[in-house]
Amino acid sequence: MSISLATPGVDDLGAIVAVLASWQVPEAPVQLHPGDVGWFWSRGPEATAAALRVWSSRDGILAVGLLDGPDLLRVGLRPDHQRDPALAEQVVADAADPGHGVLPEGGVAVETPSGALAHDLLGEQGWGEDEPWAVLRRGLDRPVEDPGMPVETVDTSTAGDWAQVHRAAFGGRLGMAEMRSRWEALAAGTPFREARGLLLRSDRGEPAATIIVWAAGAGRVGVIEPMGVHPDHRGQGYGRAVTLAGAAALRDLGAAAAVVATTAANTGAVATYTSAGFERLPDRRDRCRR
Structure with a gap:
């Protein structure tokens, strides 16, 4: 499966928000939400589009990342692709290499849904774990x-x-x-x-x-x-x-x-x-x- 990475334009924001919304099903782990994008929208639609990264295949959007600051990538994954090896490897490769236009060199962090394969692969590459976040429902x-x-x-x-x-x-x-x-x-x-x-x-x-x-x-x-x-x-x-x-x-x-x-x-x-x-x-x- 070929997976491509893109930075969307303002005209793409509505479709991305709709996709993220469709992933917020009760049985899925807590992850990047349309509300997170909505809160970022306070900086304007152009800044919001520039802060997003989208991984897609012929099956549509598989992952959405929000650069919530220059050194933090928050990733949402399609619920049925949380443990997809090809998607996890692509997201990790793009996040780890500054040349791919996602995160810069130096100290950075990646947030993924609990249980996501991408979290495990980053650990295998030597990435540590940051402070714990309490998740409540x-x-x-x-x-x-x-x-x-x-x-x-x-x-x-x-x-x-x-x-x-x-x-x-x-x-x-x-x-x-x-x-x-x-x-x-x-x-x-x-x-x-x-x-x-x-x-x-x-x-x-x-x-x-x-x-x-x-x-x-x-x-x-x-x-x-x-x-x-x-x-x-x-x-x-x-x-x-x-x-x-x-x-x-x-x-x-x-x-x-x-x-x-x-x-x-x-x-x-x-x-x-x-x-x-x-x-x-x-x-x-x-x-x-x-």
């Missing part, structure tokens, strides 16, 4: 508990409040104006058609917590990317409440389950998700070349 076959707080859907009128919480929760150098522009960009992206941004406020009306949830179609798995609580309002139940609101939104969008990943060292986030009914799956580790 909640089934949505039953109604979600009421969060106990009023929930707002983020739109253009409240994008500034979302930006305020996100900037305070995660830090970074971006100013408020640029954060709001990034919201507008991701909200205009194709993946956001099956997404919701939600906001909780304090009793005094201050923006306290936000979450964005991304569905992938009815009966498929949705993802949280990201959830944040303003530092001034932590320890008051806003994280659990906004996570419950996000899970309920995904259920309304037809998702069969909700998943989220965070570094295992982030014990506060893990505790928040488990308090909202998420169950911890086996940790996942990226392969890294030091």
